Structure formats: C-alpha cells, structure tokens
Amino acid sequence: MKPVRRIASLLLALLLVLPLANVSFAAKEKGEPVGGNLIKLGTLEDFEKGTLTNTTASASDVSDGAVRLAEGQTDGEYASQIFEVEPFEYLVASWNAEVPAGTYVEVKARAYVDMKKTWTEWLSWGKWSRDVAERGSANTETELAGVDTDIFTVYGSDGETASLVQLKVVLHSDDPSVTPVLEQVAATYKNTLEGQAIQPSLAYSLYDGQLPEKVEPNCPAISQMVREPSIADVICSATTICTLLNAHGEDLLPEQVALLCYDSNYEGFGNWPFSVAVAGMFGYDAYVQYADFDLLRNELANGNPVGLSVRYSSSQNGSYPYLENGAANNTAGHLITITGYETIDGVEYFYSSDAAAGSDAGCLRRYRADQLDAAWSGRIxxxxxxxxxxxxxxxxxxxxxxxxxxxxxDTYRLDTDAVELNSRFRANKLKSAGAGIACLTIDGHDAVADAEKLPVLLKANRMFKYSVSYNPEGTLNFSPERLMGAAEPGETWTFRLYVMTNDGKYIETSLDVTKPAAEETPAPTEAPAATPEAAPAATEEPVAPAAAKDGNGGATAAIIAVAVVLIGAAYLFFRRKKSGR
Known part of the structure; x- marks a missing residue:
C-alpha cells in the first residue's frame, strides 16, 4: 500500500501546486471561421458582434459602422469576437481611425498558440495619435509571442503556430467632449512553414473568371529623393502612400504624409500600419495585407495601384535579389508602387512608380515579374x-x-498665429507638436525635368526649394533677389510658400515680387557756352618757378661770389705756409 499512498500524495501535491504555477492551459475555444488571410471589421454588424466597454457603435451616411467613446467617457474599449483562422506564424494589424487633437487609439491582439495550448498576452502596436510625441509603436516581447514595430510573431523553433485571433482597440481622449472614431480594424497573417501557406483573400471577384491581359499604368510618379533634404532618403513608405492617395484623387505632398506617419518610438517613417492609417484619415478603405501576384493583378484590374515592401539590388553582384533597372542601387527595405502589368514576348512585367529614382520621371520603371517575385519575398x-x-x-x-x-x-511673416515659424520649427519637426517643414515654388519657373513623360501632373510634380530659414521671433527668411537671377528688371514673379506641420496643419500662400530695375547712370551733359567775362584764362602745363628778378638782385649775387673766392684763396695760402709744404 505504501507505493499507492506515495503516488496519491504526489498527485495531491501536484494539484495543490498547479494553481500557483505561472503556467496556464486553456481549452481551445470555438471561434468564428475566417477563410483566406484577412480579418477586416468595419460595419455596424461587425462591431456589434464584439464587446463594447464605455464605447458605442453606430452607422451613418458616410460610414457603415464606427466605434466612439460613450458620452462623458475618456477611456473605452472595443474587443472583437474570437476568430478561427488557418495556422499562422506572423500577423500584422492595421486600422482606420479619426484621432482629433488630444485623442488616440491603440490596437492590440492576442493569439491562441496550439502547441502550447494557451493564449498569448495582449500585444500592442502602440498609440496612433496626431501628437508626434505620443504617436509611436510599442515593441513588446513575451514568452509566446512579440510585436516588433509592425509584425506580431509567434515564437518557437518547433513549428509553433496560432489558429485563434482576437483584436482589441483602446480609445482615449483627454477631453470627454471629444472622441476618437474607430472606422475599421484589420489583421492579415501568413505561414512560411512548408506546405502550410495561406491563400490571400481577394477583395474583388474576377471579371467573368478572367483578368485583362494588360493594365496600362496611369498613376502619379513622385520621387522621394527631391524632397526635404533631411528626410528625403528615408520616406519611401510615405511617398508610396502619397502616390496611392494622389492616384485616387488627392493632391498631397510626400512631406505631408511623412510628418503624419512618423513613428517616434521606431524613429522612422516605415511603420506599415501607421502608413496606411494616414490613408484611412483621408476617408479611404486602407489596410495592410500579405498578398501574392493574383491579388496584385486583381487590385490593378480594378483600378487600384498597390504598394509593395521590397528589397533588391540593381546590379547582379549586389547584396539582395537582383532587380533589373531598379531605381535604388541596394536596398534592404523599400516601398514601391505597382501601377500596371503586361506580357511582352512571353515575359510578364509589372509597371512601377519607384520613389528611389532621382527625378519624378525617373520613377517610371518596368520590372520583370520573376525578379520582382524574389524582391517581394515578405509579401507585404x-x-x-x-x-x-x-x-x-x-x-x-x-x-x-x-x-x-x-x-x-528678405524677412517675412505669416499673418496667423495658427503656426509658429520660430527657429525650432524645422529642427523639431519630428519631436514637438506643431513643428514641420516649409518650402517654396515659383509659378512658371518650377517645371520638373521631362514633365511631359509623367502620366499626370500634380502639385508634388513641381521643383521645390527648401532654402527657407527661421528666426526666433517667428519670421522666416528667403532671398527672392537671389532666386530671381534669370528675371528681367521690372519682371514680376509669384513665389508660393508651403507650410506643413506634424499635426496636419497646412498653409499655402503666395507673394508677388518685382525685380528692381537696374540703376541708371546719368548721361554726360555739355558745359554751358563760355562768355568772355566768364571764361577762365587758359593755363599751361606747370613749370619750374622762375628766379626772382627784383631790382639789383643779379649784381649783389656776383659781388658775394667774388668775395667767397678771395677768402678761400687766402685761407689756403696761409695753411700751406704753416704746414711747411
């Protein structure tokens, strides 16, 4: 009986210890099945299936559904129902939300890890806000999973995957009379394990089961490299979103998008959810999705250019997959816009607006599909x-x-207090709310090179000048005279000033400047005719003064000379005699 008692005692001890252990096993719950690789919630019906805490859901003429803070509340939540999805390793959330000043939304997710038989903790993508100091991702790591800027990763080396997902959105306002508005939340996921790939969800059905053989590119082309010099080489994501929005009818500058999507924690502009969230602020249905070429062609055929996250080398001996005719030399991470496709001589090509080119017209590229396939390995x-x-x-x-x-x-001011153009305006553009960027164009003198090659001309397709400086007292400096070097005297040029802030303020104003006429040198005039009385006597060249000729001056000089000679002779006579010579 002793062995039996010992086993019973061990089992009893184990039962007593398990509740205290930092391990929990949860029975797998049932979730709402989702096909494909995209969860997308944006209707009143979607939101009402979840749990609303201090929030309300409603629909309107311009929205199929939205979540707001309940009246008088400053903090609330929306939690979705649980979704049953195909097993995945990686997940990216994205959202569309209005965030007035003093508000933010924070999107979180948790996943059920099948091999561990338990849920992860709620992991956050950070706060989405107009305040650049508060707007930032939240890198979090736990034992089972973590979020690194924009990707939720299920940890493990034994093929760990998750098959249940739940989303949560936190809404906050500093002022109970103002509320953020959640209009859409989405999540896309993928599995890279062999034989477990997930088919991407298509937003559109095919045209009678087939796509057109060719989609002509008809999309704006905007180079990031000619923008504000301090950020030009790192705003490919913002420039891609700007290109996509302008293709749908907006007329934005890349700097406007960049200032709004900057991630203060990541300290960069390439956060995928933040980038599409800017498009959502303009009222568009925008999200991140793991995609494939079928989805890409489907979107293009329906009139939607698509942004792709790629890495490539434009030379065959580069560090990354070779992309012939690539706009960048070597890039470990870059965003491009795909604008059309076509098959030529049996080879499929995709047309692109690649912002890494040195000019707007240079962005227009054509990439081989097989090479783009390797460059687009992450499929974002x-x-x-x-x-x-x-x-x-x-x-x-x-x-x-x-x-x-x-x-x-050369000193100017704006007659508004809405924007403070002090000496910190440009320096703090990525640090302090209300700071930003200012630049100039000159009407009629701002055409970019090869403008005739661009499919469409927009405000962004002007030649911008960033030679604006700022003074502590709130004024700015630029030199019209220097910029008008080619102008004719008396010619008037119109200077256009653009001011953009990191909280979405925008000023566009103009000033007419006339180049001063050259100062005229007075023509020589003839002297008045001389009269006999007025005419001065002619003078000759200067000569040495003549000897004075007054009275007996000449005779006196002769007598003195003779006396000097006689005295000298007497002196010599007596000296010789004395010396014996």
Whole structure:
C-alpha cells in the first residue's frame, strides 16, 4: 500500500501546486471561421458582434459602422469576437481611425498558440495619435509571442503556430467632449512553414473568371529623393502612400504624409500600419495585407495601384535579389508602387512608380515579374480602395498671407498665429507638436525635368526649394533677389510658400515680387557756352618757378661770389705756409 499512498500524495501535491504555477492551459475555444488571410471589421454588424466597454457603435451616411467613446467617457474599449483562422506564424494589424487633437487609439491582439495550448498576452502596436510625441509603436516581447514595430510573431523553433485571433482597440481622449472614431480594424497573417501557406483573400471577384491581359499604368510618379533634404532618403513608405492617395484623387505632398506617419518610438517613417492609417484619415478603405501576384493583378484590374515592401539590388553582384533597372542601387527595405502589368514576348512585367529614382520621371520603371517575385519575398502590400467618406481629411488648411517685414531685407511673416515659424520649427519637426517643414515654388519657373513623360501632373510634380530659414521671433527668411537671377528688371514673379506641420496643419500662400530695375547712370551733359567775362584764362602745363628778378638782385649775387673766392684763396695760402709744404 505504501507505493499507492506515495503516488496519491504526489498527485495531491501536484494539484495543490498547479494553481500557483505561472503556467496556464486553456481549452481551445470555438471561434468564428475566417477563410483566406484577412480579418477586416468595419460595419455596424461587425462591431456589434464584439464587446463594447464605455464605447458605442453606430452607422451613418458616410460610414457603415464606427466605434466612439460613450458620452462623458475618456477611456473605452472595443474587443472583437474570437476568430478561427488557418495556422499562422506572423500577423500584422492595421486600422482606420479619426484621432482629433488630444485623442488616440491603440490596437492590440492576442493569439491562441496550439502547441502550447494557451493564449498569448495582449500585444500592442502602440498609440496612433496626431501628437508626434505620443504617436509611436510599442515593441513588446513575451514568452509566446512579440510585436516588433509592425509584425506580431509567434515564437518557437518547433513549428509553433496560432489558429485563434482576437483584436482589441483602446480609445482615449483627454477631453470627454471629444472622441476618437474607430472606422475599421484589420489583421492579415501568413505561414512560411512548408506546405502550410495561406491563400490571400481577394477583395474583388474576377471579371467573368478572367483578368485583362494588360493594365496600362496611369498613376502619379513622385520621387522621394527631391524632397526635404533631411528626410528625403528615408520616406519611401510615405511617398508610396502619397502616390496611392494622389492616384485616387488627392493632391498631397510626400512631406505631408511623412510628418503624419512618423513613428517616434521606431524613429522612422516605415511603420506599415501607421502608413496606411494616414490613408484611412483621408476617408479611404486602407489596410495592410500579405498578398501574392493574383491579388496584385486583381487590385490593378480594378483600378487600384498597390504598394509593395521590397528589397533588391540593381546590379547582379549586389547584396539582395537582383532587380533589373531598379531605381535604388541596394536596398534592404523599400516601398514601391505597382501601377500596371503586361506580357511582352512571353515575359510578364509589372509597371512601377519607384520613389528611389532621382527625378519624378525617373520613377517610371518596368520590372520583370520573376525578379520582382524574389524582391517581394515578405509579401507585404499596401491596399487603398476608393474614398468612403468624401469629406474626410487629415489636413487642416489655414488661410494666411505672407507679409514682408518692414526694414528687414528678405524677412517675412505669416499673418496667423495658427503656426509658429520660430527657429525650432524645422529642427523639431519630428519631436514637438506643431513643428514641420516649409518650402517654396515659383509659378512658371518650377517645371520638373521631362514633365511631359509623367502620366499626370500634380502639385508634388513641381521643383521645390527648401532654402527657407527661421528666426526666433517667428519670421522666416528667403532671398527672392537671389532666386530671381534669370528675371528681367521690372519682371514680376509669384513665389508660393508651403507650410506643413506634424499635426496636419497646412498653409499655402503666395507673394508677388518685382525685380528692381537696374540703376541708371546719368548721361554726360555739355558745359554751358563760355562768355568772355566768364571764361577762365587758359593755363599751361606747370613749370619750374622762375628766379626772382627784383631790382639789383643779379649784381649783389656776383659781388658775394667774388668775395667767397678771395677768402678761400687766402685761407689756403696761409695753411700751406704753416704746414711747411
């Protein structure tokens, strides 16, 4: 009986210890089945299936559904139902939300890891806000999973995957009378394990089961490399979103998008969910999705250019997959816009607007599909569909005039207090709310090279000048005279100033400047005719003064000379005699 008692005692001890252990095993719950690789929630029906805490869901004429803070609340949550999906390793969330000043939304997810038979903790993608200091990703790591900027990864080396997902969105406002508005939350996921790939979900059905053989590129081309010099080489993601939005009818500058999508924790512009969230602020159905070429062709055939995250080398001996005719030399991470496709002589090509080119026209590229396939190995795509809310915008346009400061050359001010153009304006553009970028164009003198090659000409396709400096007292400096070097005297040029802030304010104003006429040198005039009385006597060249000729001066000089000679002779006579010579 002793062995039996010993076993019973061990079992009893184990039962007592298990509740205290930091391990929990949860029975796998039933979830709502989802086909494909995309969860997308944006209707009143979707939101009402979840749990609303201090929040309400409603629909309107411009929205199929949205979640807001309940009246008088400053904090609330929406938690979705649980979804049953195909096993995945990686997941990326994205969202569309309005975030007025003083508000934010924070998207989280948890997943059920099958091999561990338990849920992960809630993991966050950070706070999405207009305040650049608060807007930032939240890198989090736990034993089972972690989020690194934009990717939720199920940890493990034994083929660990998750097959249940739940999403949560936190809504916050500093002011109970103002609320953020969640309009859509989405999640896409993929599995790279052999034989476990997940087929991407298509947003559109095919045209009678077939796609057109060719989609002509008809999309804006915008180079990131000619933008604000301090950020030009790192805003490919923002420039791609700008290109996608402009293709749908907006007229934005890449800097406007860049200032709004900057991630203060990541300290960069390439956060995928943040980038598409900017498109959502303009009222578009925008999300991140793991995609394939079928999805890409499907979107293009329906009039939607697509952003792709790629890495490539434009030379065959480069560090990354070779992409012939690539706009960048070597890039470990880059966003490009795909605008069309075509098969030529049996080879499929995709047309691209690649922002890494040195000019707008240079962005227009054609890439082989097989090479693009290798460059696009991560399969991340930016999807932007038509505008859902016609009045939505992330930009607050402010009317202002540019006024010369009296008594100070090349110094100007804006007649508004909405934007403070002090010496910290540009320096703090990525740190302090309300700071940003200013630049200039000159009407009629701002054409970019090869403009005739561009499919469409927009505001971004002008030649911008960033030679604006700022003063502590809130004025700015630029030199029209220097910029008008080619102007004719008396010619008037129109200077256009653009001011963009990291919280969405925008000023576009102009100033007419006339180049001063050259100072005229007075023509020589003839002297008045001389009269006999007025005419001065002619003078000759100067000569040595003549000897004075007054009275007996000549005779006196002769007598003195003779006396000097006689005295000298007497002196010599007596000296010789004395010396014996």
């Amino acid at each position: 795509a930016y999807i932007v569909h038509g505008k859902q809310n016609p009045s939505a915008t992330a930009i607050e346009t402010i009317e202002a005039n540019l006024v010369p400061v009296a008594g100070e050359a």
